[in-house]
Amino acid sequence: MSIRPLVILPDPLLRLVSDTVVNTDSTIKTLIEDMFETMYEAPGVGLAAVQIGVTQRIVTMDPARGDEEKAPLALINPEIIWSSDTTSEYEEGCLSIPEFYGVVTRPEKVGVRYIDLDGKAFEREMDGFAATIIQHEIDHLEGRLFIDHLSRLKRERVLKKFQKLARREGGE
Numbered sequence: 001m002s003i004r005p006l007v008i009l010p011d012p013l014l015r016l017v018s019d020t021v022v023n024t025d026s027t028i029k030t031l032i033e034d035m036f037e038t039m040y041e042a043p044g045v046g047l048a049a050v051q052i053g054v055t056q057r058i059v060t061m062d063p064a065r066g067d068e069e070k071a072p073l074a075l076i077n078p079e080i081i082w083s084s085d086t087t088s089e090y091e092e093g094c095l096s097i098p099e100f101y102g103v104v105t106r107p108e109k110v111g112v113r114y115i116d117l118d119g120k121a122f123e124r125e126m127d128g129f130a131a132t133i134i135q136h137e138i139d140h141l142e143g144r145l146f147i148d149h150l151s152r153l154k155r156e157r158v159l160k161k162f163q164k165l166a167r168r169e170g171g172e
């Protein structure tokens with residue numbers, strides 16, 4: 001297992017639509033192990049493969065908080081199959097947009113369909129924090145970021161900040 005470097009805003013990779021996983025082979029298994037290690041190290045509660053530069057539809061997450069027992073979950077080709085009319089608000093952050101947070105309103109409950117490493121299909125209901133995480137991560141698979149859910153003013157402000165940082169680090 002290894003910790004992989006995170007893709008940071010405004011890297012155009014973050015805007016790509018990820019590909020459906022066709023074969024859940026050993027490279028996918030290794031990728032998922034690396035995603036968990038990278039996510040826990042950060043630390044973060046969710047990670048999409050594109051955030052370590054792999055544009056495949058894979059998500060790792062762990063909604064456990066505080067001293068709760070770890071609850072790791074890897075989802076391959078996850079999709080939202082229904083969502084509740086009721087909404088909840090969470091202050092979200094993203095490992096690709098370090099140290100920036102914003103309140104996002106999303107459906108409170110969702111139904112998620114996905115496959116595991118054995119290619120076995122699952123459907124599960126998620127609510128609360130887990131529902132927010134999976135919606136945030138599936139957004140990543142579509143090239144969407146949580147800042148897209150904020151006001152245009154806030155989004156442009158954070159974009160400018162990260163563009164400036166990238167230029168500085170690029171030595172331009």
Ligand code: NI
Nearest residue numbers: 093094095096
């Ligand atoms: Ni994110």
